[in-house]
Amino acid sequence: VEARTDAELWQRGRDGDAPAVGELFRRHAPAIFVFLVRRTGDRELAEDLTSLVFLEAWRKRDDVRLSGDSALPWLYGVALNCARNARRSLRRHRAALDRLVLERPPAAEPAGRDLSDVIALLHRLPDDQRDVILACIWTGLSYEDAAVALGVSMGTVRSRLSRARARLAELEAGSGHAPATPPLAPIREDIA
Amino acid sequence: LNALPPEIAPLDEGRLVARQAHLERELVRSATRPPRRRLVRGGIVVAACVAAAAVLLVGRDGGPDALARARAAVSRGPYLGIVVRTPRRGPALLVHLDTHATERVHYEAEIWFDTRKHSRAATPGGCTRVVGPTTRSGCIGSTFSYGDSTLITGSIDHYRTALATGRVHKISSAIVRGRRAWWLRITTTAPIPAVLRGWASYVAVDQKTGNPLRLEERKDGRVRSRQDIDVLPGTDRLPAYVKTLAQLMQAQAKLSLRPGRRHERSSAAVTLAQASAGIPGALWPGNAVAGQRFRQARVLTLDNGARQLELVYGGACPRHCLLIKQGTESGWAPRNRLYSALPDRAILVNGSRYADGRAGAIRIRLEGNGRAGLLAAARALRPLRP
Numbered sequence: 001v002e003a004r005t006d007a008e009l010w011q012r013g014r015d016g017d018a019p020a021v022g023e024l025f026r027r028h029a030p031a032i033f034v035f036l037v038r039r040t041g042d043r044e045l046a047e048d049l050t051s052l053v054f055l056e057a058w059r060k061r062d063d064v065r066l067s068g069d070s071a072l073p074w075l076y077g078v079a080l081n082c083a084r085n086a087r088r089s090l091r092r093h094r095a096a097l098d099r100l101v102l103e104r105p106p107a108a109e110p111a112g113r114d115l116s117d118v119i120a121l122l123h124r125l126p127d128d129q130r131d132v133i134l135a136c137i138w139t140g141l142s143y144e145d146a147a148v149a150l151g152v153s154m155g156t157v158r159s160r161l162s163r164a165r166a167r168l169a170e171l172e173a174g175s176g177h178a179p180a181t182p183p184l185a186p187i188r189e190d191i192a
Numbered sequence: 193l194n195a196l197p198p199e200i201a202p203l204d205e206g207r208l209v210a211r212q213a214h215l216e217r218e219l220v221r222s223a224t225r226p227p228r229r230r231l232v233r234g235g236i237v238v239a240a241c242v243a244a245a246a247v248l249l250v251g252r253d254g255g256p257d258a259l260a261r262a263r264a265a266v267s268r269g270p271y272l273g274i275v276v277r278t279p280r281r282g283p284a285l286l287v288h289l290d291t292h293a294t295e296r297v298h299y300e301a302e303i304w305f306d307t308r309k310h311s312r313a314a315t316p317g318g319c320t321r322v323v324g325p326t327t328r329s330g331c332i333g334s335t336f337s338y339g340d341s342t343l344i345t346g347s348i349d350h351y352r353t354a355l356a357t358g359r360v361h362k363i364s365s366a367i368v369r370g371r372r373a374w375w376l377r378i379t380t381t382a383p384i385p386a387v388l389r390g391w392a393s394y395v396a397v398d399q400k401t402g403n404p405l406r407l408e409e410r411k412d413g414r415v416r417s418r419q420d421i422d423v424l425p426g427t428d429r430l431p432a433y434v435k436t437l438a439q440l441m442q443a444q445a446k447l448s449l450r451p452g453r454r455h456e457r458s459s460a461a462v463t464l465a466q467a468s469a470g471i472p473g474a475l476w477p478g479n480a481v482a483g484q485r486f487r488q489a490r491v492l493t494l495d496n497g498a499r500q501l502e503l504v505y506g507g508a509c510p511r512h513c514l515l516i517k518q519g520t521e522s523g524w525a526p527r528n529r530l531y532s533a534l535p536d537r538a539i540l541v542n543g544s545r546y547a548d549g550r551a552g553a554i555r556i557r558l559e560g561n562g563r564a565g566l567l568a569a570a571r572a573l574r575p576l577r578p
Contacts (some may be wrong), residue, residue, distance in 0.1 A: 013219075016223055018215075018216040018217075018219040018220050021215065021219055022212045022215060022216040022219075025212050026212055029203070029208060029211070029212070030202055030203055030208070034202070037200045038200060047203065047207065047211075048414070050203070050211070051211050051214065051215060055215065055218060058222070059222075090413075094413060094414075096214075096218045097414050098414060098415050099214070099217075099218070100210070100211070
């Protein structure tokens with residue numbers, strides 16, 4: 001049986017076929033989850049945001065037509081928006097999340113020092129530079145796909161990447177390991 | 193930074209499946225919702241404001257009354273009984289071995305309190321039942337271990353004290369289980385350990401009677417566990433089947449003379465043919481299950497002489513392996529009554545660590561490290577015929 005492309009699944013989803021969107025979720029949720037953990041540094045939040053990415057995508061279904069073979073670059077873009085506006089996204093879909101009763105996730109492994117250090121370092125970059133590092137280097141998107149994910153031109157991707165690398169080199173050279181503010185603390189407090 | 197993006201452990205398969213199912217349900221729900229236009233939204237906002245104002249006005253009048261009513265409802269006595277139910281659409285699934293069909297089951301626990309004392313009257317002397325279309329009636333245990341809340345189910349006194357000391361706040365009104373209810377939020381004055389920050393307890397109480405209807409534990413506003421509660425009619429004496437704490441202690445003292453757990457005396461690796469001959473009626477899920485390959489069969493001899501077959505799948509135990517233990521009744525603790533409530537040839541999967549079931553005279557326990565793996569193994573079990 002030939003697997004359906006993302007574009008076909010999305011089109012079916014737009015026509016009301018929920019399992020088609022479910023299949024799209026199954027296909028891309030693992031990658032989106034890893035992407036969001038790297039972006040947020042919080043597995044539990046990343047898990048919720050992974051669900052929200054698809055709910056948000058569905059909410060905007062009338063405005064989106066997939067052009068390429070893979071929906072992943074576009075989904076990365078939605079994921080970035082969800083992570084940037086986590087507070088608003090969680091509020092918007094709170095009712096839906098409340099209907100999801102899951103066992104409490106297993107206790108997280110203590111975050112490896114490398115992971116927290118690297119994420120802390122990354123969070124010292126401006127948002128646009130952090131996102132381009134996440135998309136191009138950690139996620140391995142091509143410039144073209146990163147442009148789709150970030151919603152900018154390929155030229156902008158290149159220039160931001162160049163600036164981000166230079167800034168990181170400065171931070172590392174200057175032993176720039178002053179602890180960054182935990183990025184999610186204000187969000188959590190606000191939600192509570 | 194360029195060379196080493198942080199390694200992230202993937203999302204657990206069972207959680208992925210649950211979230212996929214949730215997404216599909218939400219899409220169907222939103223697709224069937226009538227389209228909203230801006231004007232309608234504006235109208236809804238105005239209506240919501242009016243309703244909120246009305247609720248505030250009503251709340252100002254009914255607030256202290258609501259809390260007093262809630263307190264009175266759990267203070268009558270001298271004995272107060274409650275029945276606690278886990279959600280009917282919760283995580284517990286019964287897998288039938290012959291058809292591979294699954295059915296949802298839930299747990300019910302009857303708990304009794306002595307309202308004159310600061311502790312439970314009957315801890316843990318209530319009765320826990322597993323309830324589903326094919327399960328058998330009868331208590332499977334006397335402790336209620338679902339969830340981790342100590343409010344109401346753990347100690348009614350915590351709840352009463354919170355109501356009496358102003359630590360309960362009325363949040364909103366809602367229809368809960370078909371009844372008009374107030375949602376109450378319980379705060380604590382104790383220092384909160386870091387791991388519990390963001391957690392809060394919410395109780396829905398019947399506006400008319402004050403009886404608690406539902407208890408929810410939420411983290412950062414999200415519901416993480418939910419239990420429905422029914423308050424039984426007050427009584428002057430405990431039902432005969434409920435033991436007081438003193439009676440329980442006496443019973444425990446007698447029981448301690450009997451072996452509670454069976455201990456392994458020796459174990460020996462065996463071939464599948466030897467395993468099949470040694471434990472007639474044994475089951476197995478094949479050479480591989482849930483991505484884990486069959487590694488070893490062992491026969492354990494227990495301290496009472498009973499024998500158990502243990503099949504090992506996957507890597508190093510306990511984190512990366514799946515264990516399937518099976519044997520006759522004498523190999524299990526005498527007080528384990530779960531098996532008597534399960535239908536024949538069925539496995540109960542509840543949680544991500546253990547699953548239990550029986551097939552004729554054989555009792556089966558699966559131990560794994562993920563719900564998806566346990567479900568896959570339960571569905572694949574078939575007679576062991578090497």
